[in-house]
Every structure is written in structure tokens, then in C-alpha cells.
Amino acid sequence: MATLNTQSFSTITANWAAAVQGASSQLLDFATGSILRALNQAQAAVVLWLQGLVLQTLIASRLSTAVQAAGPGNSVGPDVDSFVADFGLTRIPAIAAVGQVTFARFTPTNPALIPASQVVNGVIQPGGALLQTLDGTQSFTVIADNTQAAYVPAQNGYVIGAGVGSAVVTVQANNPGLQGNILAGTLTVLQTGISGVDTVSNPASFTSGRNAETNAALQARFANTLQSLSKGTTAAIGAALTAFNGNLQYTVQIAPLSNPAVTVTVDDGSGAIPAALLNGAASAVAATIADGISFAVLAATALTANVSMSITTAAGFVHSSVAAAVQTALANYIAGLGLGNSLNFFNLAEIALDVPGCIGVTSLSLNNGNSNLVPTPSQTVKSGTIAVS
Missing domain, CATH: 3.30.300 (GMP Synthetase; Chain A, domain 3)
Structure with missing residues (x-):
């Protein structure tokens, strides 16, 4: 697309007046209320309108200049979604996080039923028990899952039998996207009262939530699709x-x-x-x-990375807290490497030193050695034991 040289209303009127004055041998009157000023401003308004139409046409005619779809909080104008839809493409939607939680009780005398919702075309139907994170920011619904031993289709829920202290059930985030990826032990609030159930918690982090495809990713996929x-x-x-x-x-x-x-x-x-x-x-x-x-x-097959290190903590920091933060940072780094990508031995020390309070790393080992972990194209590096002392 050619470089655009747009002009404001004041610039258009100034250029118009300069051109007219330059073509006249007499001094012209452009004072407020004069005929020339009225003509000037009327023509400038038309030019500004035509300029806007040209800009809208240019935006709509090229995917790279399209904008976010119109909606609350979004720009209004020709959007990426309608452009690619003409070629049979749609934006990959956000994915709601799904994970397992454990319902438990103090007195397992009588059976308990945990109601579950059906999920139809990705939409949670009413009826399932509601849960909430401890900070109140995210809510989840118990959903049907035939792979869980406690799920009973005939009762549309999970049954904790008499004498049984707990049951594992599947839940799905009510709000799709990365926001549903919560840490272990944070989903602990029962919004729906369930007779015979006292506590709930998620033993592991949720990681399956994904945001909707971005404009940049959709534009890149569109180009790849056409080219291939x-x-x-x-x-x-x-x-x-x-x-x-x-x-x-x-x-x-x-x-x-x-x-x-x-x-x-x-x-x-x-x-x-x-x-x-x-x-x-x-x-x-x-x-x-x-x-x-x-x-x-x-x-892909997992290639396990076992990491061990000792760290030095700066004055004013609690060593155990810094060690835990380093352990989390290492786990997140390894989890984000992706398929076929190597784990550099020296990067581990760099990750640790980036954690506030960590000022030194000693006794670093990766799988009991000091070599990089290089997977094949069919392997993905995943963390095993991460020991930070």
C-alpha cells in the first residue's frame, strides 16, 4: 500500500487559502464571515470526507491493515474476521481450562451426589456444581466426564459412596482463555452447597486454557493457508x-x-x-x-529434565521463599520450551538469577551432568525433579 499523506481540516483550509491567494494579484479577504472563507471550509469538509472514504477502502482491501472486529472495547472498522471469512477461514476461539478437583468430607457416613453439567458444542449447560478460586476471580463448573470412576450417567453427577471419603471430578472454567489456568490448591471455594461434601481443592495446576487466536496469528495463518x-x-x-x-x-x-x-x-x-x-x-x-x-x-515423547542446584539468597530475603520461586521459574521455563527444542545447561543458572533475591548459583546439575539436553524432533523436554536448596 502506498504511503498515506493525510491532512487535517485546518491543514486543508490553510493550503486552500495559500493556493487561492498565490493565484491572485490582489490581497484576498479570508476573515470570518467572508465568502471565500465559507467556500474554503465547505470544500475542506468535502475533502476530509473523501479522505476518510479512501482510508476505509484501503483498510478493507488489505488484511494487513484490517483491525479488530467491532464490539465492546474494540475498534470499529473493517475487521480481520470478515476478511478471512471470505476465504473460508475463521478465528480459532478461546479454550476454557479443564482440570480435576477432589471433593472430600470429614464424615463419610452417607453417599453424596455432586451434580454435573453437560457440555454441548463447548457450551456448559446449567445444572453443575459451581466452584470458585480463593481470590474470587475465577469460577468453574463441574462437568460430566465418563472417564472418571465416580461419574454415574444415570444420576448426571459424581457419587461419593457411603464410607468413601473423597472423589475426583472434572471441572471446566466458566470463562475461556488463559485466565482459567490456575495454580494448584487455589480452587477451594464451594459456591454450590452439596450435602455430605465439606471441601474441594485442585491437586494440580490447570494448563489447558488458551486465549483466542490473535490478529497477528490469524493473519499469518491466512498467508500460510493460501501459500500452501x-x-x-x-x-x-x-x-x-x-x-x-x-x-x-x-x-x-x-x-x-x-x-x-x-x-x-x-x-x-x-x-x-x-x-x-x-x-x-x-x-x-x-x-x-x-x-x-x-x-x-x-x-511426542517426553524427555525428562532433572535439575538440581543450590542458591545463595540476598540479605533481607527468606531463603525458602526464594528457592520456591526459583523452582517455579525453572519449571515454567522448561514447560515453555516446546517440541524438539533443546534445554541449555547454562540457561538454568540465568533463569535462577533472574528471580529477585537469588544472587548466586552453585552445584548446578542437569540429569546429573553439565551437558545440554538435546531432544530429537519427536521429543519434548519436560521437567522431572527440580531440587533447589
Whole structure:
């Protein structure tokens, strides 16, 4: 798109007056109330309107200049979603975090029923027990899950039998996005009173929540989709996987003389991708890869990283608190490496030293050594034991 040289109302009127005066041999009257001033301002208003129309046309005609869809708190104008929709693409929506919590009671005399909601097309239906984080910022609903031993479809809920002290149930965040990724032990408030149940808590962090696809990501996916149409290339495979699930990590290995000739490894960031997600990824690749080409879609395997270090704490800091913060920082760093990416040994010390209060690192080891952890394209590095003393 050409460089735009827009002008304000005052600039247009000033340039108009200068041009008219320059073409006249006499001094002209542009005072308030004069005919020339009225003509000047009337024409400037029309020019400003035409300039606005040109800008709107330029924005609407190119994806790179499109803006966020109109709505509360968003800009109003030609938007990315309507542009890509003309080509059959839609924005990948936000994903609500799903995880397990444990309901428990002090007196397990009688059975207890924890009501569950059905989830239809990603929408939680009414009826499930409601929970809330301790700080009150996030709410969750108990949802049906046939894989849980305590779930009884006939009663549309989870049953804690007589004499049983607790049950594990599945919950889903009421607000989709990263905000539903909560820390372990923070989902502890029962909003729905349940007879025979006293406490609830999540033993592990929730990590499956994802924000909706950003404008930049959607624009990049649109370009990849167009560039890879009907090619069956690595870019086409990647575009198909991203369209299926924008949070998938993948690697593509090509060996023309082998069987399979194309090996695609996928992961959802956990190192243990669910079977349903793996099967969906395989279907996406099958619909994209060229006929007659043998291929396999495999789940990534986890390469465990065991880290041990001793740290020195600055004056005024509690050593145990700093050590815990370093441990969390290391775990988050390793979790974010992604499929096929190496773990640099010396980066571990750098991560620790970035934590406030940590001023020294000694006795650092990675898997009882001091070498980088280099995965294959089919492996993803995940943290095992992280000991910080």
C-alpha cells in the first residue's frame, strides 16, 4: 500500500487559502464571515470526507491493515474476521481450562451426589456444581466426564459412596482463555452447597486454557493457508494442523526412501497428548498430504529434565521463599520450551538469577551432568525433579 499523506481540516483550509491567494494579484479577504472563507471550509469538509472514504477502502482491501472486529472495547472498522471469512477461514476461539478437583468430607457416613453439567458444542449447560478460586476471580463448573470412576450417567453427577471419603471430578472454567489456568490448591471455594461434601481443592495446576487466536496469528495463518494450498508440503501440513488446533506443536520429518516417507510428531504442550487430539491431528494431515505418500502422525515423547542446584539468597530475603520461586521459574521455563527444542545447561543458572533475591548459583546439575539436553524432533523436554536448596 502506498504511503498515506493525510491532512487535517485546518491543514486543508490553510493550503486552500495559500493556493487561492498565490493565484491572485490582489490581497484576498479570508476573515470570518467572508465568502471565500465559507467556500474554503465547505470544500475542506468535502475533502476530509473523501479522505476518510479512501482510508476505509484501503483498510478493507488489505488484511494487513484490517483491525479488530467491532464490539465492546474494540475498534470499529473493517475487521480481520470478515476478511478471512471470505476465504473460508475463521478465528480459532478461546479454550476454557479443564482440570480435576477432589471433593472430600470429614464424615463419610452417607453417599453424596455432586451434580454435573453437560457440555454441548463447548457450551456448559446449567445444572453443575459451581466452584470458585480463593481470590474470587475465577469460577468453574463441574462437568460430566465418563472417564472418571465416580461419574454415574444415570444420576448426571459424581457419587461419593457411603464410607468413601473423597472423589475426583472434572471441572471446566466458566470463562475461556488463559485466565482459567490456575495454580494448584487455589480452587477451594464451594459456591454450590452439596450435602455430605465439606471441601474441594485442585491437586494440580490447570494448563489447558488458551486465549483466542490473535490478529497477528490469524493473519499469518491466512498467508500460510493460501501459500500452501494443494501443495502437500511441510507448510501445508502445518497450516492444516494449526487450523485444527492452534495450540498444537509439531515437527515434520521427511525421508523419501523410508516408510513412512513423512513422519509428523505433534504435542499439545503436555508431553502426553490425549488420544482424541492425536486422532484429530492425524485426520487433518491425511486430508492435506499428497495421495500415495506414506505418512505417520505420532505423539511426542517426553524427555525428562532433572535439575538440581543450590542458591545463595540476598540479605533481607527468606531463603525458602526464594528457592520456591526459583523452582517455579525453572519449571515454567522448561514447560515453555516446546517440541524438539533443546534445554541449555547454562540457561538454568540465568533463569535462577533472574528471580529477585537469588544472587548466586552453585552445584548446578542437569540429569546429573553439565551437558545440554538435546531432544530429537519427536521429543519434548519436560521437567522431572527440580531440587533447589
